[in-house]
Amino acid sequence: xxxxxxxxxxxxxxxxxxxxxxxxxxxxxxxxxxxIAILYAVTITAFFFIGGAAATLMRLELISPTPLIMGAETYxxxxxxxxxxxxxxxxxxxxxxxxxxxxxxxxxxxxxxxxPRVNLLSWYTFILGGAFxxxxxxSGGIDTGWTFYIPLSTRYSETQVVYGVIGVFVTGFSSIxxxxxxxxxxxxxxxxxxxxxxxxxFVWAIYATSIILVLATPVLAMTLVLLAVQRVFGLGIFDxxxxxxxxxxxxxxxxxxxxxxxxxxxxxxxxxxxxxxxFARKPVFGYRTMAYAIAAIAAFGFMxxxxxxxxAGQSLYASLVFSFLSYVVAIPSAIKVFNxxxxxxxxxxxxxxxxxxxxxxxxxxLIGGLTGLYLASLALDANLSDTYFVVAHFHYxxxxxxxxxxxxxxxxxxxxxxxxxxxxxxxxxxxxxxxIGFNLTFFPQFILGxxxxxxxxxxxxxxxxxxNILSSAGASILAAGYVxxxxxxxxxxxxxxxxxxxxxxxxxxxxxxxxxxPVENFDVPPKIPQRPYDYDPQAEExxxx
Amino acid sequence: xxxxxxxxxxxxxxxxxxxxxxxxxVTGVCAFVTLGIAFAITYFCFRYRSGAAADRTLxxxxxxxxxxRRIEATWIAVPFAxxxxxxxxxxxxxxxxxxxxxxxLQVFVTAKxxxxxxxxxxxxxxxxxLHVPVGEPVRLVMTSQDVIHDFYVPAFREKRDVLPGRxxxxxxxxxxxxxxxxxxxxxxxTGHSMMTGRVYVMSRDAYSRWLASGSEEPSLxxxxxxxxxxxxxxxxxxxxxxxxxxxxxxxxxxxxxLADGSFVRFDDAYIRDSILQPARQIAAGYSNDMPPFxxxxxxxxxxxxxxxxxxLANTPPDVPQGNHLQ
Numbered sequence: 001x002x003x004x005x006x007x008x009x010x011x012x013x014x015x016x017x018x019x020x021x022x023x024x025x026x027x028x029x030x031x032x033x034x035x036i037a038i039l040y041a042v043t044i045t046a047f048f049f050i051g052g053a054a055a056t057l058m059r060l061e062l063i064s065p066t067p068l069i070m071g072a073e074t075y076x077x078x079x080x081x082x083x084x085x086x087x088x089x090x091x092x093x094x095x096x097x098x099x100x101x102x103x104x105x106x107x108x109x110x111x112x113x114x115x116p117r118v119n120l121l122s123w124y125t126f127i128l129g130g131a132f133x134x135x136x137x138x139s140g141g142i143d144t145g146w147t148f149y150i151p152l153s154t155r156y157s158e159t160q161v162v163y164g165v166i167g168v169f170v171t172g173f174s175s176i177x178x179x180x181x182x183x184x185x186x187x188x189x190x191x192x193x194x195x196x197x198x199x200x201x202f203v204w205a206i207y208a209t210s211i212i213l214v215l216a217t218p219v220l221a222m223t224l225v226l227l228a229v230q231r232v233f234g235l236g237i238f239d240x241x242x243x244x245x246x247x248x249x250x251x252x253x254x255x256x257x258x259x260x261x262x263x264x265x266x267x268x269x270x271x272x273x274x275x276x277x278x279f280a281r282k283p284v285f286g287y288r289t290m291a292y293a294i295a296a297i298a299a300f301g302f303m304x305x306x307x308x309x310x311x312a313g314q315s316l317y318a319s320l321v322f323s324f325l326s327y328v329v330a331i332p333s334a335i336k337v338f339n340x341x342x343x344x345x346x347x348x349x350x351x352x353x354x355x356x357x358x359x360x361x362x363x364x365x366l367i368g369g370l371t372g373l374y375l376a377s378l379a380l381d382a383n384l385s386d387t388y389f390v391v392a393h394f395h396y397x398x399x400x401x402x403x404x405x406x407x408x409x410x411x412x413x414x415x416x417x418x419x420x421x422x423x424x425x426x427x428x429x430x431x432x433x434x435x436i437g438f439n440l441t442f443f444p445q446f447i448l449g450x451x452x453x454x455x456x457x458x459x460x461x462x463x464x465x466x467x468n469i470l471s472s473a474g475a476s477i478l479a480a481g482y483v484x485x486x487x488x489x490x491x492x493x494x495x496x497x498x499x500x501x502x503x504x505x506x507x508x509x510x511x512x513x514x515x516x517x518p519v520e521n522f523d524v525p526p527k528i529p530q531r532p533y534d535y536d537p538q539a540e541e542x543x544x545x
Numbered sequence: 546x547x548x549x550x551x552x553x554x555x556x557x558x559x560x561x562x563x564x565x566x567x568x569x570x571v572t573g574v575c576a577f578v579t580l581g582i583a584f585a586i587t588y589f590c591f592r593y594r595s596g597a598a599a600d601r602t603l604x605x606x607x608x609x610x611x612x613x614r615r616i617e618a619t620w621i622a623v624p625f626a627x628x629x630x631x632x633x634x635x636x637x638x639x640x641x642x643x644x645x646x647x648x649x650l651q652v653f654v655t656a657k658x659x660x661x662x663x664x665x666x667x668x669x670x671x672x673x674x675l676h677v678p679v680g681e682p683v684r685l686v687m688t689s690q691d692v693i694h695d696f697y698v699p700a701f702r703e704k705r706d707v708l709p710g711r712x713x714x715x716x717x718x719x720x721x722x723x724x725x726x727x728x729x730x731x732x733x734x735t736g737h738s739m740m741t742g743r744v745y746v747m748s749r750d751a752y753s754r755w756l757a758s759g760s761e762e763p764s765l766x767x768x769x770x771x772x773x774x775x776x777x778x779x780x781x782x783x784x785x786x787x788x789x790x791x792x793x794x795x796x797x798x799x800x801x802x803l804a805d806g807s808f809v810r811f812d813d814a815y816i817r818d819s820i821l822q823p824a825r826q827i828a829a830g831y832s833n834d835m836p837p838f839x840x841x842x843x844x845x846x847x848x849x850x851x852x853x854x855x856x857l858a859n860t861p862p863d864v865p866q867g868n869h870l871q
Contacts, residue, residue, distance in 0.1 A: 072735050145732050151709060152692040152734055156658070240710025241840070243822070246693060247708070281595075289617050311695065312706045313713050316643050320636055327628035331621060338620045341582055342613075344589035346601045351590075359586065366582055370575040373628070377635030379564050379642070380571065383702040386695060386730045452554050452699025454730040457738035461726065466550045537593075537601045544596055 016419070016516040031116035032519060037102035038417070039123050044090050044098065045486070047130065051085035052482065054078045059441075059475040062468045065460050075458040076143040077159065083146025088168050089130055091402055092260060095267035096213075097122075097178055099409045100206045102417060104182055106510035107203050109191030109528070111520040114184040122177040129171030136163035145456060147257075148224075150238040150249045154231040162228055169224045172217045175263075179213030182206055191509075193528040197291070200508055200532055201284065204291045205270025208298035212259045212266075216302070220256035223249065247313050254305035262301040264398050265365070266294060268405030269336055272358045275408050276340050278506045279355035280347030281540045283533040285339045293332035300329040310381045319378055326376035333369050337362060348537040348544075352504075353427030357408030360435045364400025368393060371446065389449025392442045400438050407431070407485065414489065415499030419516040422496060426488040434481035440474025507534050557700040557721040557746060560642055564702040567634050574627055645716035649684035650677065651855075653765070653848045656687065656694035656707040659736030661727065666852060668764040669756065673742035675727065678752035682718040686813055690844050695731035698744055704730050712813050719746040769853025772846050781835070790835070791828050797858035802829040816851050 017034045020026070027035060058078050061068050070078075101119065105112050113119050136142055142164045144153040153161050186207045190199075227249070229235045236242025238249040277284045284290055306314055306322030314322075340362050349355075371393040374380045384390060407430075414422050444467040449455075453464045460468070502511040510517075512526040556562045593599055603609055652675065655662040663671040677683045687696055687707040696715055697704035700723075705715040729740035747755060773779050781790035796811040804827040809815055818825060820842065823835040 072738065076732075076735060076737075143735070147732075149693060149732070152732070156692050156734055240708070243839070246710075280593075286613055286617050311704050312693075313708050313711070316640065320640070323636055324632050327632045330628060331625055334624045335617065335621060337582065339617075341585050341589070342616070344586065344593060346599070346603060347589070347593045348595045348601065349590055349593050350595045359590070362586065363583065366579060370578060373575065373631055374568070374571055377567065377571070377631050378639035379567055379635040379702075381635075382639060382704060383564055383699070385704065386697075447551055450553055451551070452697075452726065452728065454697065454728050454738075456732040459738045461741075463549070463552065540595070541601060 015518060016514065017519050018419070018516045020519050029120075031112070031120050033101050033105050033113045033116065033119060034417075034517065034521075036119050036123055037098050037100075040093060040097040040101060040126070043123075043127065043130070044093055047085050047089040048482075051082050051090060052479065054082035054085070056475065056479055058082065059472040061458070062460075063472050065462050065465050065468075067459065072458040073143060076145075076456070077141035079456060080142045080145050080164075081137055084133060084142070084164060084168065086398075087146055087260070088171050089126075089133065091264045091398055092175060093126065093178075094264070094402065094406050095271060095409060096182070096206055096209055096263075097126075099202075099271065099406075099413060100182060100209075100267060101178075103413065103510055104185055104203060104206055105189065106513070106517065106521050107200050107508055108186060108189055109194055109509050109522070109526045110185065110189035111522075113181045114188055115181050118177050119181055122174045122181070125177065126171055126174035129167045129169070129174065132163050132167030132170060136160040136167060139163065147253060148227060149253075150227065150230070150246045151240070153227060154239065155241075161231060165224045165228050169221055169228075172221045172224075175213045175217045179210035179217075182210040183214065186210075191526065191528055194509075197288065198528065198532055200270075201273035201287070201290055201294065202267075202270035202508075204294045205266045205273075208294045209263050209266045212263050212298055212301065216256045216259040216263075219252060223252040223256070226252075247309070250309055250312055251305070254308045255302075258305040258308065259298075259301045261394070261397065262297055264402045266297060268361060268365070268402040269294065271405040271409040271412070272340060272361050274506075274508065275354045275358040275412050276343055276362075277533045277535060278412070278504050279352060279358075280344050280349050281535045281537045282343055282347040283531070283535055285342035285345075286335075287532060289335060290339055293335045296332040297329060300325060300332075304329050307376055307381070310378055311385050323376055323378050323381075327373070330369065330373060330376070333365075337366050337369070346537060348540040351428075352411075353422065353424060353431055354408045354412035356428055356431040356435075357404050357411060360431060361401055361404040361408060364396050364404060364435075364438065368396030368398075368401055371396065384449055386455055387449035388445040388453045388455055391455045392445035392449060395442045395445075400442070404434070404438075407434070410485070410489070412504070413510075414492070415503045416510060416515045416517070418493055418496070419499055419514075420492050420494075420496030421499050421503065422492045423488050426484065430481055430484040430488070433477060433484065437474050437477030437479075437481045441471050441478050442474070444468075444470045444474070507532070554699040554725075555721065555723070556702065557719045557723060557725055558702075558717050559720060560638070560717065561700065561702040563638055567631075567638060570634070571631055645684040645714065646682045649682035649716055651684050651686060652677070653852075654685050654687040654696060654707065655690055655844055655848070656696070656729070656733075656740075657690040658692060658734050659729070659740040661696070661729075661740070661742050664765060664848065666765055667756070668768070669759045673727075674745065675742070676745045676747060676752065676755050677719065678749050679719055679722045679746050680749075682716060684714060684716040687713050687715065688844055688848075692733045693731050694729050694733050694740065697728045697730035698725055699728070700725035700744075706731055712817065719744075722746045722748055722751075765849050765852035766856035767853075769849035769851070769856075772849050773853055776838075776842070776846070776850075778850070788834070789831065791831060793854055794857040794860040797855045803827060804829050804831070813851050813855075816854055817847055820847065820850065 017032055061070055061075055140160050142161055143159045144157050144161060186203060226237050230237060230239055236244040238244045238246050240246055273284055304322055304326045306318055307326045310319045374384060375393060411422055411427055448464055448467050453460055499515045501514050507529060509526040513522045556565050604612060651666050653664045661673050663675050689707045689709045691709060694707040695704050696707055701717045703715060703717060705713050707713060723746055725744045727742040727744050729737060780786060781788040782793050799811050800808045801811050802808055809826060821839040822837050824833045827833050
């Protein structure tokens with residue numbers, strides 16, 4: 001890009017956080033937020049491909065309406081593994097624990113997070129939880145679905161439910177510690193003069209996410225403990241046969257698991273705001289509204305869990321309230337989509353890979369959000385609940401939305417993280433392949449749901465086969481799209497061209513330092529801008545000529 | 546056999562038609578919004594691509610602020626208005642639909658891993674099949690013997706979870722004869738996807754013939770009467786009993802007073818609770834003498850006893866009970 005100006009020419013040997021020790025030990029004992037971010041990135045990438053492998057096998061099986069390569073038991077274990085791993089070991093930590101860890105201290109102008117050793121403890125806790133889940137998978141797997149509904153998970157399943165539940169329980173502490181760390185960091189370590197309304201929206205998003213992590217995760221922890229106690233000792237809190245109530249379990253489970261969707265999508269919105277403003281060369285449209293929308297989503301996100309239970313035996317009046325509130329929470333999400341679109345107006349737009357990913361995110365999030373309007377409606381949900389329509393809807397939000405944004409962020413900050421540029425053509429190609437593969441995989445599933453195909457079906461009626469084959473074909477394209485970045489990004493670590501401190505001419509504080517940054521992030525204290533996203537499309541155009 | 550590549554299920558009830566109406570309305574709005582946003586993004590990306598000659602002057606800060614406030618207020622208010630319509634429309638359909646008509650044909654459904662057991666009020670039993678007459682409301686009273694299942698008939702656009710330890714109700718009034726798939730829609734273990742069946746909506750004639758063709762089975766109420774005596778219920782609740790316990794005749798569907806001063810409807814759920822945990826809701830004027838039957842009585846027995854008490858709905862308390870079933 002043309003805006004790379006007066007970059008101080010620093011020698012390659014200049015000390016930076018990556019050069020601060022090369023031994024495995026130096027990585028495993030680091031308290032540097034940037035290195036911990038990379039520890040997380042490597043681990044969740046591994047989990048992403050384990051969860052992805054499970055999905056690949058499922059899509060392969062679903063080519064045929066009758067058993068093809070496995071039995072029902074195996075299929076059920078695969079979708080459980082896919083759900084548990086992707087939700088708790090990839091999506092929830094994805095943007096917060098990698099990009100958030102790397103960027104939050106830099107974006108607020110700090111040397112590190114407020115509690116660096118707690119940050120490392122978070123990662124070890126995550127690893128310990130992950131180990132339990134891996135043990136559960138190796139020792140036979142779990143067949144309850146990631147939702148662990150009772151009494152299937154307590155009285156009837158004969159699989160490794162307890163290991164899995166312990167794994168998720170332990171990982172929850174990692175979420176809580178990370179969230180706590182970000183909250184304290186944003187409150188206490190902002191550079192002098194960096195007021196709340198000068199913070200990038202990414203910081204707002206991660207801050208709101210952290211609040212959800214800290215408030216919601218303990219409820220999940222309690223619920224899982226009660227589940228384990230019921231399974232092992234027969235305590236009957238949720239057991240109808242002992243006077244308990246299985247629907248209570250669902251209330252408690254979704255009290256966490258619906259806000260968890262916002263844990264996954266708020267950070268994605270933060271990334272999109274950074275990337276779109278940078279490549280449109282324009283301040284984000286309606287900065288304050290965008291910040292308030294983030295806060296509103298986090299707040300209302302706690303009040304809509306009952307929309308998962310319209311047909312579960314919940315009272316009609318509760319359902320009415322939850323339906324209404326679910327429409328309310330859609331408003332701030334709609335605002336964000338409109339404002340991103342308006343940000344493009346009168347910009348000076350370029351289409352580097354991060355921008356392609358970010359625009360892909362907006363499109364897929366839009367479809368995911370709009371299909372949520374169907375499921376918030378009582379009469380429509382009573383038809384569509386637990387069908388493939390729901391599967392398609394939440395994959396549009398969580399994969400189309402969050403994973404696209406994660407990739408946008410990884411490419412956008414790759415030069416900052418590694419000091420090297422990623423290969424542009426390959427990255428654009430991957431963005432396009434992923435977008436096409438994703439739609440081909442999941443759009444047919446909306447129609448499958450409308451046709452009446454329930455989710456979690458190992459065998460299905462022959463009339464559903466055509467759309468399932470289409471979906472599986474899309475999945476193979478999507479898989480190729482996901483493998484590409486691993487290859488070219490790995491290649492670029494050694495062979496990519498040098499990035500310089502600010503290859504995008506971006507305005508965030510993190511771009512005021514070298515790439516890769518020094519151990520304490522800034523050689524000289526960063527200059528605090530008058531307002532966030534201080535881009536000027538006209539100046540940009542003038543400079544081109 | 547060949548199938549159409551894409552085909553939405555027929556709508557076999559008037560309610561399903563109404564749900565489809567809402568569906569297409571929401572789809573119309575969403576399609577419009579999707580195309581609008583896609584067009585705007587594409588247009589801006591083209592018109593304002595870097596290097597393209599275009600007017601990029603923005604209004605000064607103060608004017609810009611008030612203008613963007615107005616724009617934002619518009620795109621908060623307009624979607625909210627549509628959301629309110631979607632909410633009210635969906636809620637109204639569902640709310641009106643929630644209450645089955647009093648004259649509905651009652652059918653009991655017991656789900657278990659991995660089958661549907663269906664019992665008609667006259668005692669006719671089926672497995673994974675449900676035969677109903679066209680044009681008549683049918684009320685399913687459902688419970689599960691093990692895990693949570695879900696009774697889902699796409700042609701009716703309706704489903705309801707089937708839970709252990711309580712009854713849930715689903716009702717429909719099919720107006721189109723045909724055979725419609727029934728699927729379990731809540732993951733229930735290994736055989737979940739095999740837990741399917743069929744709903745036969747038959748003309749009245751065909752339905753009568755089907756009813757008549759059944760083997761001679763005693764009605765559920767008669768079985769319930771037998772159970773009422775075997776389990777010892779009649780010793781206290783029967784006519785002429787010397788023990789101070791309420792007669793249960795003529796109560797079904799009525800509001801009954803409780804010892805704590807509140808009232809409760811004497812319905813399937815109350816009967817079930819009162820058999821399993823009598824101490825929880827004691828009828829006014831009586832003491833807690835009845836032993837709890839939780840864990841000692843099967844779902845089948847509960848269904849039969851409920852059918853029996855239901856059959857007593859119009860019987861005066863002093864008539865010898867059971868006679869009306871002869």
